[in-house]
Amino acid sequence: MGVRLTNVAKTFGSFHALRDVSMEIPTGSFAVFVGPSGCGKSTLLRMIAGLEETSGGEIVIDDRDVTAVEPAERQVAMVFQNYALYPHLSVFENMAFSLRLARRPKEEVNRRVQEAARILQLGEHLPKKPSQLSGGQRQRVAIGRAIVRQPKVFLFDEPLSNLDAELRVQMRLELTRLHRQLGATMIYVTHDQVEAMTLADLIFVLKGGVVQQAGAPLALYDDPDNRFVAGFIGSPSMNFLPTVIAAREGHRVTLQLEGSEHAFTADLSGQAAVGQAVEIGVRPEHFRIGGAGLPVQVEVAEELGDVSYLYARTASGREIVVQRQGSRDRLDGQTVQLSAEPRHVLVFDGEGRRLR
Ligand SMILES: Nc1ncnc2c1ncn2[C@@H]1O[C@H](COP(=O)(O)OP(=O)(O)OP(=O)(O)O)[C@@H](O)[C@H]1O
Ligand SMILES: [Mg+2]
Known part of the structure; x- marks a missing residue:
């Protein structure tokens, strides 16, 4: 199993951000957490990354209980909406950063960055600074930083929401291709049901910190369990x-x-x-x-x-x-x-x- 959550909960003071979340995400699948603003998508993703402690339950990645494991030891890599690139470093150095921190040999750093640049078609941009790139290219660098780490699980938090509509559609296709090419487990957070429908093998619809339904995109579309899922999936709405x-x-x-x-x-x-x-x-x-x-x-x-x-x-x-x-x-x-x-x-x- 790629990722398994069992009865995961999160409270902030007396507020229940997530309640009793259990799910199984098979190795190599593309899972999407979708739901309206504030439903707990990012919190859940950050808990899988280890950036947020759990208030209850268990998180297992690749058959290892990581509930109490440090983020750096979980073999996951996260890509954020705001790219979070280092402006003073070149594209190459941005992608190499985590490998240098881990003191990987120079030859290996070079090989892995070149490989990620090839996959993402960033080769000609390697010497540039982030400010010399378009929004879509910056987002590809952010994804490249995740790829070089060869994580077991990629975690994406609304990575396309800063891009214009046309570029979002293009990047969506690129993400699907990337997923096929790498074969890695990916978990992707969005509030956009079209992104969820087009990217996912497996969608988890959340509302108020509770998973409303899990299933393949068309299973949710054709056979929703409740009115919320029925109304949320599909545009125009039911x-x-x-x-x-x-x-x-x-x-x-x-x-x-x-x-x-x-x-x-x-x-x-x-x-x-x-x-x-x-x-x-x-x-x-x-x-x-x-x-x-x-x-x-x-x-x-x-x-x-x-x-x-x-x-x-x-x-x-x-x-x-x-x-x-x-x-x-x-x-x-x-x-x-x-x-x-x-x-x-x-x-x-x-x-x-x-x-x-
Ligand atoms: N550090 C925190 N302290 C208190 N409440 C928090 C904290 N982080 C998140 N919350 C609350 O938990 C709930 C879920 O937040 P979360 O960021 O996971 O939502 P989301 O589904 O990602 O929403 P969005 O689509 O707006 O990004 C929200 O009500 C939020 O206000
Ligand atoms: Mg969020």
Whole structure:
């Protein structure tokens, strides 16, 4: 196992930053911690790095309990958002720094820095100072400093958030290539669910210091455990509507919309009582337009060429986003009817738990 956390907790005074976090990150995988600001992502990463003490639980890296081990002895390397390069040192010396500290032989320092520079295509920049580099190049130097240490685990804390949108997309691809090339375990923190979806083999969604769900990106997208994960993963977000279970026949349930005669149907195999108030969730691309269905008024239509987004409102004033593929008929100002296949209608109870 690359990294295993068992019942890890962190308190700052009486504040619980992390509660009972348990996870297994297989060797060689790319794990992402994602969640809103303040959910405890950085704290958890810093605990794995050893920069923050644990208040409870156990951290194991490569089958060794490191809970009480010094950061330098954990064989991890961390890359920060702000690069933290030494401005007076060249790119070469920035990357060589930790190896020089460790008094590695000159020939080895040279070999490892050249190798990292080759992987990151920084060869021609080695003599430059950080101030002579672009943001993306500086971030590559910061990653290079981690690579030369040949860590068991790479830890990234929002490394791309200082870059502009285009460069972020490019660096995202480079990180995926780097991961394939090195085959090392990587743990990456971000609040951006698109970064999480595109980079990860394994995503951990956090909220309020608690892991909400762990799984492969598309497993979280298709089969969220709760309303928070359902709403957090995916852009535009899933639509939620308050309903009541009006009827049930076997697995098929009829979900009556509040204050409306319209209903959706869904399939539930577990407990769900007629009369229970639940919320339904439908992704923007899963609404069908036309036929019988929930009438909504389209307020704005964004036509992007390949897709369009309809921003609509129900009679009771709820906002609904609908995604259409390829269609170019203008629907601004019109009333359309929305329906969805039962398998695309997810159901959540009053506490936000998914009913299946
Ligand atoms: N040294 C500290 N002392 C007290 N509270 C702290 C300390 N460090 C973090 N916290 C609190 O712990 C919680 C988690 O912080 P953390 O930095 O891990 O969040 P995050 O998920 O990384 O957020 P962001 O996306 O904003 O970086 C926050 O509420 C924060 O205020
Ligand atoms: Mg953070």
